[in-house]
Amino acid sequence: MEKFYITTAIYYVNSKPHIGSVSEAIAADVIARYKRLSNFDVFFSTGTDEHSQKIEAKAKELGIDPQKFVDEAASLWKTIFDRFNISYSRFIRTSDPDHTEVVKDFFVKMYEKGDIYLSTYEGWYCVRDETFLKDSELVEGKCPHCGGEVQRLSEDNYFFRLSKYRDDLLKFYLENPQFVEPESRYNELLNILKGGLQDISVTRKSFKFGIHVPFDEEHTIYVWYDALINYVSAIGYLTNKEMFSKYWPADLHLIGKDITRFHGIVWPAMLMSMGLPLPKKIFAHGFWNLEGMKMSKSLGNVVDPVEFAENFSKLSNITFAKSVDVLRYYLSREAIFGLDGDFRMESFFRRYNSDLANDYGNLINRTLNMLSKYRNLEVPPYSVDDEFVAFAKSKFNQYKEYMEKYALSFALDRVFEIISYLNNYIQVKEPWKLSKETGKLNVVLDTLLEGIAYVSVLLQPFMPNITAFILDEFGVENRNISEYDGQILKKNVLNLFEPIFPRLEKEKIDLDKKTEENEDNVIEISKVKYDDFAKLDLRVAKILSAKRVKNSDKLIELKVSLGKEERTIVAGIGKFYSEEGLIGKKIVIVANLEERRLMGITSQGMLLAASTSNKENLSLLTVDKDIEEGAKIS
Numbered sequence: 001m002e003k004f005y006i007t008t009a010i011y012y013v014n015s016k017p018h019i020g021s022v023s024e025a026i027a028a029d030v031i032a033r034y035k036r037l038s039n040f041d042v043f044f045s046t047g048t049d050e051h052s053q054k055i056e057a058k059a060k061e062l063g064i065d066p067q068k069f070v071d072e073a074a075s076l077w078k079t080i081f082d083r084f085n086i087s088y089s090r091f092i093r094t095s096d097p098d099h100t101e102v103v104k105d106f107f108v109k110m111y112e113k114g115d116i117y118l119s120t121y122e123g124w125y126c127v128r129d130e131t132f133l134k135d136s137e138l139v140e141g142k143c144p145h146c147g148g149e150v151q152r153l154s155e156d157n158y159f160f161r162l163s164k165y166r167d168d169l170l171k172f173y174l175e176n177p178q179f180v181e182p183e184s185r186y187n188e189l190l191n192i193l194k195g196g197l198q199d200i201s202v203t204r205k206s207f208k209f210g211i212h213v214p215f216d217e218e219h220t221i222y223v224w225y226d227a228l229i230n231y232v233s234a235i236g237y238l239t240n241k242e243m244f245s246k247y248w249p250a251d252l253h254l255i256g257k258d259i260t261r262f263h264g265i266v267w268p269a270m271l272m273s274m275g276l277p278l279p280k281k282i283f284a285h286g287f288w289n290l291e292g293m294k295m296s297k298s299l300g301n302v303v304d305p306v307e308f309a310e311n312f313s314k315l316s317n318i319t320f321a322k323s324v325d326v327l328r329y330y331l332s333r334e335a336i337f338g339l340d341g342d343f344r345m346e347s348f349f350r351r352y353n354s355d356l357a358n359d360y361g362n363l364i365n366r367t368l369n370m371l372s373k374y375r376n377l378e379v380p381p382y383s384v385d386d387e388f389v390a391f392a393k394s395k396f397n398q399y400k401e402y403m404e405k406y407a408l409s410f411a412l413d414r415v416f417e418i419i420s421y422l423n424n425y426i427q428v429k430e431p432w433k434l435s436k437e438t439g440k441l442n443v444v445l446d447t448l449l450e451g452i453a454y455v456s457v458l459l460q461p462f463m464p465n466i467t468a469f470i471l472d473e474f475g476v477e478n479r480n481i482s483e484y485d486g487q488i489l490k491k492n493v494l495n496l497f498e499p500i501f502p503r504l505e506k507e508k509i510d511l512d513k514k515t516e517e518n519e520d521n522v523i524e525i526s527k528v529k530y531d532d533f534a535k536l537d538l539r540v541a542k543i544l545s546a547k548r549v550k551n552s553d554k555l556i557e558l559k560v561s562l563g564k565e566e567r568t569i570v571a572g573i574g575k576f577y578s579e580e581g582l583i584g585k586k587i588v589i590v591a592n593l594e595e596r597r598l599m600g601i602t603s604q605g606m607l608l609a610a611s612t613s614n615k616e617n618l619s620l621l622t623v624d625k626d627i628e629e630g631a632k633i634s
């Protein structure tokens, strides 16, 4: 089986994930799923970049120990990636011990080779971008890239002899014009190489949080030197040689357009210095803007993907997991991958209503309703229209070609051409006029059913939850992505189900308005005396482990810490949380409830959670600051 190693950038944890960072992980996930379903042995790595000056500063601002801060922040990122169905093979953290060892190993080897040397750095540093800058690079005294404040540095630093690799890199670029894509990014880097390279500083003295130089502890290794190495430590560079030699070199480093220089020049030079092969491709995607404006925290217009998916789930009455799929679809379809995209509410709702509710969803509803009306939901004998088969084959070839080029939106266009074909097929064949022509009606119904099953196979990488539901309902066993070659639907009788994408009325399409309406929606509860309330012992508890209870899809057995003691709690949250995603969360529990036995396990307390009115989603109560476990809630 051919291997495919894909990576995303690793994310700074000083702020929460936003739609831009999550969009990168989603794109990588779409590609990873596509490759897996195309029979590749895929390793997909993503994770967090934790040793930066801005993260140390953020922890200080919050009065928390930096390590503790990154532990909690990384766990939040991981939970969010889990909720977005990012099917990573490894979630690497730069504070992981195996990674730390690899960074030291690189540093020592490159030093021994003479590629790292001690000198003095005189210049500027942009903390926001974690980048060293020369006098000539500043624009009006600020960072030329992000416009942020810069610090003057004058300190002993270790330097990497980047200049030594300039000629080899230039030669490599000229021989491999597809090493960096899109072409515009390749050209930018080629021009930098043509202009010559200078050695770069790879340690800091005035900053402590990070990996220290093994033979000179006063120096902290520069965050970018540390971070780039994650791509080899994630696959066991020192700890699992067999895995490393299987997956390295990476087939695809997926990154944003702002960090191409580090990936396209510094990283390959480090690999050359270590005598390791270079990655096969670096693909730089564009940036997401919001309603035509750059997303930035200072402008207050950063889209929180979890909040967005939660709001959309409430509004459209679909589960959170399905709402995530809709967002994944939108992000994949709306922008040409590689160029900037514009996240607009209007286009989001248009894509939902028109592509999903109308074209895909309605095709499914109409087909199942006809199957119910004319065939009592029994699937006719296999009799797919040859013309459709030929059409599906030609569209698959285009879909595949685009997926291989990471042109995700174009690949989706091809799938929706098949969907349009099927909708049009209903109009042309007018099945309602064929009730007396059994054979002809069978062909129409079977073509529609097989067509829906096939497009759902092709849509799996983009909407894994929704398509899994449809493919289960249709009894599709072989879900591999391949050319359509007949009968994939294996059930004899199907079921009717509620529309997967309930259409949204125009006036409802205003998330803000909906939030206000919800606030008006006061829930009445009877009043309790203060003394009665005070009898409840509510505590903050940290989840240490989580395990699904055998033979139950709802129950999860949690081990929680209350500081001085540990408890077992059995909770009915299995449909809403993954086991991994729960670990490390600080939740609220009722600590003085009578013990209860559930499925043979004694539950020593109850956790608190809020659920949506339709019971399709649930959220655990957590504390929003770092409160020690066991703390009393009053």
Ligand code: ME8
Binding pocket: 008, 009, 010, 011, 012, 013, 019, 020, 021, 023, 024, 049, 227, 228, 229, 230, 254, 255, 256, 257, 258, 259, 286, 287, 288, 289, 295
């Ligand atoms: O740069 N739209 O981390 P980061 C699309 N730790 N993508 C965006 C985006 C937007 N609006 N904003 C950011 C770092 N990104 C380093 C990487 S890798 C060895 C170290 C993308 O958290 C950005 O381009 O600032 C990058 O690929 C990723 O999010 C992480 O950005």
